[in-house]
Amino acid sequence: MSQGWVEVCGVDDIDEEDLIRFDHDGRTFAVYRSSDGGYYATDGLCTHEQIHLADGLVMDEIIECPKHNGRFNYKTGEAMGAPVCVNLKTYPAKVEAGTVFIAIS
Amino acid sequence: MSKIIIVGGGECGARAAFALREQGFNGDITLIGAEPHLPYERPPLSKTGLASAAPPQYVAGPARYEEARITILTGVPVDTVDRQSKLVRLSDGRKFPYDQLLLATGARPRPFAGVSGDPGLGRICMLRNHGDAVAIHEALAPGKSLAVVGGGFIGLEIAATARKLGAEVLLIESSPRVLSRGVPAEIAKVVTERHRQEGVNILCGEQITSIATENDKVQILFANGTTRLADIVVVGIGVIPNVELAEAAGLLIDNGIAVDATLRTSDPDIFAAGDCCSFPLSHYRERRVRLEAWRNAQDQGMLVAANLLGRGLAIASVPWFWSDQYELTLQIAGLSDGAATTVRRDLDQGAFILFHLDGEDRLIAASGIGPGNAVARDIRLAEMLIAAKRRLDPEALASPKTNLKKLLAA
Numbered sequence: 438m439s440q441g442w443v444e445v446c447g448v449d450d451i452d453e454e455d456l457i458r459f460d461h462d463g464r465t466f467a468v469y470r471s472s473d474g475g476y477y478a479t480d481g482l483c484t485h486e487q488i489h490l491a492d493g494l495v496m497d498e499i500i501e502c503p504k505h506n507g508r509f510n511y512k513t514g515e516a517m518g519a520p521v522c523v524n525l526k527t528y529p530a531k532v533e534a535g536t537v538f539i540a541i542s
Numbered sequence: 543m544s545k546i547i548i549v550g551g552g553e554c555g556a557r558a559a560f561a562l563r564e565q566g567f568n569g570d571i572t573l574i575g576a577e578p579h580l581p582y583e584r585p586p587l588s589k590t591g592l593a594s595a596a597p598p599q600y601v602a603g604p605a606r607y608e609e610a611r612i613t614i615l616t617g618v619p620v621d622t623v624d625r626q627s628k629l630v631r632l633s634d635g636r637k638f639p640y641d642q643l644l645l646a647t648g649a650r651p652r653p654f655a656g657v658s659g660d661p662g663l664g665r666i667c668m669l670r671n672h673g674d675a676v677a678i679h680e681a682l683a684p685g686k687s688l689a690v691v692g693g694g695f696i697g698l699e700i701a702a703t704a705r706k707l708g709a710e711v712l713l714i715e716s717s718p719r720v721l722s723r724g725v726p727a728e729i730a731k732v733v734t735e736r737h738r739q740e741g742v743n744i745l746c747g748e749q750i751t752s753i754a755t756e757n758d759k760v761q762i763l764f765a766n767g768t769t770r771l772a773d774i775v776v777v778g779i780g781v782i783p784n785v786e787l788a789e790a791a792g793l794l795i796d797n798g799i800a801v802d803a804t805l806r807t808s809d810p811d812i813f814a815a816g817d818c819c820s821f822p823l824s825h826y827r828e829r830r831v832r833l834e835a836w837r838n839a840q841d842q843g844m845l846v847a848a849n850l851l852g853r854g855l856a857i858a859s860v861p862w863f864w865s866d867q868y869e870l871t872l873q874i875a876g877l878s879d880g881a882a883t884t885v886r887r888d889l890d891q892g893a894f895i896l897f898h899l900d901g902e903d904r905l906i907a908a909s910g911i912g913p914g915n916a917v918a919r920d921i922r923l924a925e926m927l928i929a930a931k932r933r934l935d936p937e938a939l940a941s942p943k944t945n946l947k948k949l950l951a952a
Contacts, residue, residue, distance in 0.1 A: 501922065519840055
């Protein structure tokens with residue numbers, strides 16, 4: 438069931454081509470700002486060993502886990518090869534009046 | 543139809559098998575492992591494996607092998623490779639023909655020459671496989687005393703886990719400091735202090751003459767004549783590459799099975815990858831190295847799959863290692879010996895990174911330590927800067943304000 442849009446942060450709280458960790462209601466998410474100014478959201482933990490992705494590195498459209506370099510396309514959630522094989526869930530993100538929101542389902 | 547046999551059921555062999563399918567190979571793939579388990583990850587053995595004796599963390603479940611049409615034989619060592627007939631003979635007498643062969647035979651712990659008594663009693667151990675981790679776990683308990691011989695990654699990780707389990711821990715290292723191979727002294731100092739805070743008794747520069755079981759204890763005799771007793775001793779003094787099969791088949795050996803930059807051995811139909819092979823490292827003037835690391839096993843497994851399919855790709859990755867002890871994670875990219883300059887970059891929470899540069903200010907290695915993943919992002923970027931052979935300003939590297947990603951893009 439959709440909980441609707443949840444406020445995450447201000448648009449400038451995430452650097453360009455970077456991400457932040459966002460915890461809400463006992464769950465953890467990763468929220469991204471792409472180099473072309475888009476905002477995206479995925480589950481916050483790597484599907485390999487449940488490490489927080491927010492400490493990882495974003496390059497192009499890829500988030501790489503800080504621990505074992507598991508890689509995902511953060512726009513689609515697709516796992517990009519070993520050691521990860523389970524995709525990340527993605528969530529819609531939007532900006533309104535300088536604030537980033539994500540839709541948590 | 544073309545047949546590829548992979549000897550070795552570890553990380554490297556399993557990754558190679560899956561990568562062959564992912565890269566479009568349609569022939570037969572047979573993966574043969576000496577251990578009774580499906581391929582599993584070894585890094586957890588000294589951490590969660592030892593702490594809980596949990597089941598192995600498999601690279602993939604049985605269904606994925608079936609889907610990928612990988613025939614997997616476990617619990618059966620390979621006896622010989624007959625290069626003339628292109629046959630692999632197993633210890634149970636079965637023979638399998640191959641068109642191409644991959645040796646991913648790994649390595650085994652180096653035994654301590656001075657062990658006497660009956661190691662079968664389970665009190666003098668080494669750690670390489672799941673069974674070893676379970677045996678050590680069962681021998682450890684609050685109040686039990688453990689002596690670890692060897693202050694490398696494995697020895698220190700075992701010490702940290704044993705302290706979590708409440709054992710008393712003595713760690714003995716023959717060099718003047720722990721982590722003397724490839725880890726800068728500044729980082730080794732942080733590790734040593736953290737272990738001492740946890741109550742690990744670290745003795746460095748101590749030579750051991752013998753380790754012997756004595757009644758229900760193990761006695762360690764030092765060169766200076768003193769002795770120590772422990773309930774259990776774990777020896778972690780490095781590994782020996784498993785080259786016997788390759789050697790008996792007449793392949794070239796040089797600190798491991800010698801391969802070229804494409805992981806091909808001296809026989810064009812046989813490749814080797816992972817801990818068992820030595821290879822030229824392009825970023826370090828073709829210096830021949832053998833790496834004992836999870837990431838290397840994985841990268842080479844995927845690269846060798848491409849080369850078994852005729853792609854002829856040369857190894858381009860930078861060595862990368864990590865170790866977890868208590869809340870600390872240590873990560874190293876590159877090889878730091880031969881550095882002309884080292885600069886330090888201090889991060890939050892006491893974390894720091896040492897950047898090692900050559901005489902032309904090219905980054906050749908970066909070593910970092912800190913809680914959690916504090917150094918991960920910068921070490922990963924450093925790895926890419928090393929691969930890019932970028933000349934860098936040491937002062938800029940030292941400043942935490944410098945964005946390494948921007949240096950890479952520059």
